[in-house]
Amino acid sequence: MAIHHGRGFASINYPxxxxxxxxxxxxxxxxxxxxxxxxxxxxxxxxxxxxxxGRQLAAETLGVPVEDVFVDTADSxxxxxxxxxxxxxxxxxxxxxxxxxxxxARAQLLEAAAEELEVDxxxxxxxxxxxxxxxGAPSRSISVExxxxxxQFNQGRTLAGRGIFLVPLxxxxxxxxxxxxxxxxxxxxxxxDLTVDDETGEVEVQNINxxxxxxxxxxxxxxxxxxxxxAWMGVSHALYETTEPNYPERSHGPIDFNxxxxxxxxxxxxxxISVLERPAPDAPFGGKGPGEMCANPxxxxxxxxxxxxxxxxxxxxxxxxxxxxxxxxxxxxxRPQGRPGA
Amino acid sequence: xxxxxxxxxxxxxxSDDFDIIGKPVIRQDILGHVTGRSKFYxxxxxxxxxxxxxxxxxxxxxxxxxxxxxxxxxxGGVVRVxxxxxxxxxxxxxxxLINFGRDDEPLLATDKVGYVGxxxxxxxxxxxxxAQEAVDAVKVDYEELPHVLDVEEAxxxxxxxxxxxxxxxxxxxxxxxxxxxxxxxxxETAFSxxxxxxxxxxxxxxxxxxxxxxxGAIAAPETNDRITVHTSTQALFFxxxxxxxxxxxSSARLHFIGGTVGGGFGGKVDSHHEPLAAxxxxxxxxxxxYMWDRAEEMQVGGPRGGERWRIKDGVMRDGRIIARAFTxxxxxxxxxxLSSYAVQKSTGHLPGPYSIPNVASNVYCVFTNRTPSTAMRxxxxxxxDFAIERHMDKVARAVGMDPIELRILNAYRDGDMKxxxxxxxxxxxxxxxxxxAQKTGWRLSADAARASSKSGGGVGALGVIPETVxxxxxxxxxxxRSGLAPExxxxxxxxxxxxxxxxxxxxxxxxxxxxxxxxxxxxERLGFIGAAxxxxxxxxxxxxxxxxxxxxxxxETAHTTHPAGARGGPSLPAAYTxxxxxxxxxxxxxxxxxxxxxPAAQQPAAAEAESESATTHFQRGVRRPGVSRFISGSRRR
Numbered sequence: 018m019a020i021h022h023g024r025g026f027a028s029i030n031y032p033x034x035x036x037x038x039x040x041x042x043x044x045x046x047x048x049x050x051x052x053x054x055x056x057x058x059x060x061x062x063x064x065x066x067x068x069x070x071g072r073q074l075a076a077e078t079l080g081v082p083v084e085d086v087f088v089d090t091a092d093s094x095x096x097x098x099x100x101x102x103x104x105x106x107x108x109x110x111x112x113x114x115x116x117x118x119x120x121x122a123r124a125q126l127l128e129a130a131a132e133e134l135e136v137d138x139x140x141x142x143x144x145x146x147x148x149x150x151x152x153g154a155p156s157r158s159i160s161v162e163x164x165x166x167x168x169q170f171n172q173g174r175t176l177a178g179r180g181i182f183l184v185p186l187x188x189x190x191x192x193x194x195x196x197x198x199x200x201x202x203x204x205x206x207x208x209x210d211l212t213v214d215d216e217t218g219e220v221e222v223q224n225i226n227x228x229x230x231x232x233x234x235x236x237x238x239x240x241x242x243x244x245x246x247x248a249w250m251g252v253s254h255a256l257y258e259t260t261e262p263n264y265p266e267r268s269h270g271p272i273d274f275n276x277x278x279x280x281x282x283x284x285x286x287x288x289x290i291s292v293l294e295r296p297a298p299d300a301p302f303g304g305k306g307p308g309e310m311c312a313n314p315x316x317x318x319x320x321x322x323x324x325x326x327x328x329x330x331x332x333x334x335x336x337x338x339x340x341x342x343x344x345x346x347x348x349x350x351x352r353p354q355g356r357p358g359a
Numbered sequence: 360x361x362x363x364x365x366x367x368x369x370x371x372x373x374s375d376d377f378d379i380i381g382k383p384v385i386r387q388d389i390l391g392h393v394t395g396r397s398k399f400y401x402x403x404x405x406x407x408x409x410x411x412x413x414x415x416x417x418x419x420x421x422x423x424x425x426x427x428x429x430x431x432x433x434x435g436g437v438v439r440v441x442x443x444x445x446x447x448x449x450x451x452x453x454x455x456l457i458n459f460g461r462d463d464e465p466l467l468a469t470d471k472v473g474y475v476g477x478x479x480x481x482x483x484x485x486x487x488x489x490a491q492e493a494v495d496a497v498k499v500d501y502e503e504l505p506h507v508l509d510v511e512e513a514x515x516x517x518x519x520x521x522x523x524x525x526x527x528x529x530x531x532x533x534x535x536x537x538x539x540x541x542x543x544x545x546x547e548t549a550f551s552x553x554x555x556x557x558x559x560x561x562x563x564x565x566x567x568x569x570x571x572x573x574x575g576a577i578a579a580p581e582t583n584d585r586i587t588v589h590t591s592t593q594a595l596f597f598x599x600x601x602x603x604x605x606x607x608x609s610s611a612r613l614h615f616i617g618g619t620v621g622g623g624f625g626g627k628v629d630s631h632h633e634p635l636a637a638x639x640x641x642x643x644x645x646x647x648x649y650m651w652d653r654a655e656e657m658q659v660g661g662p663r664g665g666e667r668w669r670i671k672d673g674v675m676r677d678g679r680i681i682a683r684a685f686t687x688x689x690x691x692x693x694x695x696x697l698s699s700y701a702v703q704k705s706t707g708h709l710p711g712p713y714s715i716p717n718v719a720s721n722v723y724c725v726f727t728n729r730t731p732s733t734a735m736r737x738x739x740x741x742x743x744d745f746a747i748e749r750h751m752d753k754v755a756r757a758v759g760m761d762p763i764e765l766r767i768l769n770a771y772r773d774g775d776m777k778x779x780x781x782x783x784x785x786x787x788x789x790x791x792x793x794x795x796a797q798k799t800g801w802r803l804s805a806d807a808a809r810a811s812s813k814s815g816g817g818v819g820a821l822g823v824i825p826e827t828v829x830x831x832x833x834x835x836x837x838x839x840r841s842g843l844a845p846e847x848x849x850x851x852x853x854x855x856x857x858x859x860x861x862x863x864x865x866x867x868x869x870x871x872x873x874x875x876x877x878x879x880x881x882x883e884r885l886g887f888i889g890a891a892x893x894x895x896x897x898x899x900x901x902x903x904x905x906x907x908x909x910x911x912x913x914x915e916t917a918h919t920t921h922p923a924g925a926r927g928g929p930s931l932p933a934a935y936t937x938x939x940x941x942x943x944x945x946x947x948x949x950x951x952x953x954x955x956x957x958p959a960a961q962q963p964a965a966a967e968a969e970s971e972s973a974t975t976h977f978q979r980g981v982r983r984p985g986v987s988r989f990i991s992g993s994r995r996r
Contacts (some may be wrong), residue, residue: 020622020736026762026766026795026801027744028748028791030711030764031737031740032704032707032740035705036703036704036707036739037459039457044436045585059595059618060824061592061595061620062594062619062620063623063624063627064621066386068388069386069388071386072784073379073382073384074377074380076379077377077379077380078880080378083379088387090618091595091615092615092616093595093613093614094614096595097598099596100594100596101595101596101597101628102593102594102623103593103594103623103734103738104734113870115880116879117873117878119880120873120877120879121878144380147941163825169833178549178878180873180878181874182870182871184867184868185866185867187864188863188864189539189703189706190864191535192542192828192829192831192855192857193540193542193857193861193863194542194543195779195862195863196703196706196779196866197781197866197867198704199868202786204712204787204791206763206788208795208796208799208801225831226798226799227795228365228790229791229792233381234364235380235381236381236382237362237381237383238383239386241362258566258567258569259566259921260564261564261991262564263564264564264565264665265509265510265665265690265727266508267419267508271660272653272658277567277657284834289361289797290361290362291363291364291794291795292369293365293790293794294364294373295369295785296369297785297786298887300869301885303373303376308736309736309738309740310737310740312741313741313745316628316745316748317745317747317748318743319745320749321427321748321752324752332749333564333744334563334564357761357801358761358796358800358801358802359802
């Protein structure tokens with residue numbers, strides 16, 4: 018009886034945004050009289066961070082400090098329509114809507130500043146620290162706050178913007194399946210190192226190495242949060258989870274976390290991530306949204322690593338110790354395949 | 360845990376000069392979250408809050424003979440017992456909001472139940488305990504019916520009908536077929552030319568989204584005859600739309616508040632709680648909470664559905680995959696929910712991130728007597744990626760090749776034609792493979808290490824839409840009548856041939872243009888540099904379509920000019936592209952919406968009449984009664 022080491026690989030791509038389009042998102046941006054901007058949405062923040070990413074997108078586009086922007090979501094009386102937070106669409110669809118809304122508000126902001134400075138709006142730039150100045154002449158400047166106050170109380174001008182982003186609905190051909198599913202794809206490649214105990218059938222993941230291509234990491238900490246958590250969700254899906262352990266029979270379905278198995282905090286393993294950024298032309302600042310895809314390569318990479326370790330084909334999920342043991346026995350013992358890529 | 364940013368890769372397409380983008384800005388909501396002060400839906404307190412529990416089916420499949428709730432109604436604390444007849448529009452399908460599919464699921468079952476846990480009555484009481492005790496006191500007389508739990512069993516002629524709206528146990532695509540087809544090239548001929556055939560079957564069991572916060576909603580009367588609903592929904596306006604439809608109230612009376620949710624992962628899209636809580640609120644005039652406990656979340660809430668995928672590959676000795684066929688089954692459970700959509704999403708994903716000149720798939724949305732499945736992270740993709748990537752390793756073994764080198768050899772590159780007839784762009788699979796290999800010391804051949812997504816794509820056969828063999832197999836009802844096998848081209852149906860370059864539509868993948876010029880951001884402020892990074896003109900000519908300016912060579916040339924060096928392997932034998940014209944009919948016309956020959960077998964008369972009215976009355980752009988216009992006015996089939 019022995020512990021066998023295995024290494025497995027998988028690579029995937031992931032479609033960004035709701036399949037076939039037809040899923041609009043709207044955003045509204047407006048300024049208070051002292052130059053603080055509110056972004057009003059009906060997106061849902063499930064923990065993925067759409068409020069924070071939306072805030073960054075708005076602040077960058079407006080050219081104002083991020084502290085001066087606040088995202089308000091989701092109230093159907095105030096937030097304009099959005100299809101929802103699913104299908105890796107939040108950042109892509111709502112992000113584009115926010116950029117448009119913020120662009121319109123920025124145009125109003127620069128026009129109001131131009132009136133105060135008695136210059137042409139097209140000569141003005143923002144410094145990202147709360148000031149607007151003439152391009153090449155930083156001393157001819159006015160603060161965003163003073164501009165907003167002037168716009169509200171002197172000029173009678175709104176500093177507001179509206180944005181909508183809609184990918185038109187694609188047809189699907191009934192005979193060929195021709196369609197325009199999405200416009201951009203995120204990518205991942207992942208290597209799992211694990212051990213298999215040929216006496217118990219237990220699989221223990223030791224190490225994850227990954228490369229995720231996300232278009233642009235709009236907020237690196239949020240990207241890492243998604244990738245680390247998502248990859249671990251993939252480990253859980255591959256090795257532990259099911260609501261129907263005897264699928265397709267429905268018996269012995271778990272009803273709590275004592276019986277619905279998931280790894281705990283003590284089971285986490287080192288995960289080394291490489292983030293690649295090939296910006297997608299139609300995505301906000303090129304960012305694709307890493308949320309959904311991160312678990313996907315983990316499942317097959319684990320199954321491939323189990324095969325590498327003991328020579329058992331695990332083609333049904335989850336890969337339980339029972340399945341591994343039965344496979345080892347059917348083969349007449351463990352059949353280590355040797356380290357790949359050596 | 361550590362992360363490195365490979366800024367060196369694709370640096371020529373990107374400017375990283377930003378104030379805020381790309382910076383680790385702290386989350387806007389983090390202080391509230393880590394101090395436990397963020398308000399989730401269940402953190403809204405109301406005086407006199409009522410609670411709801413449901414009477415649920417103990418059977419996989421049963422007719423409801425009678426329901427007796429009289430004892431329950433007399434119990435202490437019980438305020439109201441609601442049944443299907445109290446719901447103004449009891450039957451709905453989630454995607455009616457985008458006009459996709461027919462209403463097939465009751466909010467509360469009235470005459471039959473299709474799965475264990477299906478709600479029949481909703482009891483509203485002053486406490487959860489009082490509600491649960493009343494639930495236990497309800498007597499339901501059931502007549503058990505035969506049930507089916509396996510997707511392939513469900514497609515057999517003798518299987519019981521799970522869902523009367525779809526009496527063949529499969530979702531109807533285009534009012535014509537019992538599955539979604541993908542046809543690209545000619546898999547049958549390519550299989551006959553391949554050096555190896557590699558086959559496999561892959562199965563994913565249902566899993567639970569497992570959010571920390573269970574699904575739910577609190578509906579409370581608001582002043583001015585409105586209802587405020589605090590909800591855990593992932594899609595606020597989906598929930599507004601479903602509630603307005605099922606309660607038959609104007610959405611002007613609905614005020615939905617959400618946006619701060621304790622994890623969703625896809626399990627909070629079904630909009631089941633809001634209509635029930637709002638209905639109870641309307642019926643009692645009191646605030647009502649309907650919240651799942653953990654057991655309901657795990658066994659009654661829609662899981663990620665089971666999926667079964669079979670893959671057959673035709674592979675050349677050098678590792679090049681020349682043909683790939685899929686047969687996929689989505690286990691929808693008893694009702695459609697979102698599974699019909701996932702089938703199309705998965706079809707658009709095939710054959711994975713690889714360029715394969717011949718691809719075919721049949722994918723089914725199958726009804727079985729289990730909890731309806733729904734969305735979950737990676738919906739429509741996770742299981743097929745598991746299947747594809749397991750299969751790629753088997754292919755690598757069959758040809759004796761390094762598994763990463765096999766992926767790189769077959770990886771899609773900019774300019775390649777994808778099986779859904781759109782050109783691949785912005786690819787980065789090869790670089791991802793190289794990056795992870797490099798840092799783990801996985802040694803790649805010089806060719807594989809040198810390959811790039813940006814070069815060598817769109818060459819020869821891989822750059823064009825090939826001449827494509829089609830078929831008309833699997834019309835609605837045919838399979839259940841004749842026992843037709845589910846695989847593509849498994850029957851004796853009429854074959855058609857579509858010419859090289861054929862494209863039936865050119866829908867844009869890119870967004871609409873900004874409605875006013877001043878909403879259009881300057882490209883340089885968005886961080887794109889270089890020609891490859893310039894966004895397309897919104898709504899401009901869609902060069903991702905088949906009718907692009909890229910020259911399409913005559914088929915023989917296209918198949919034989921594939922340079923051996925560019926992709927490290929020889930092209931397909933020219934002979935395989937030749938198909939005797941005599942064996943092939945002309946491409947058949949697109950079947951009419953309701954083909955005269957659509958079999959009525961297995962389809963009860965009433966259902967047939969209804970489906971007919973569905974096709975005649977609910978055409979594209981036409982308002983369907985009871986359908987919210989929140990989301991889309993155009994019909995998706």
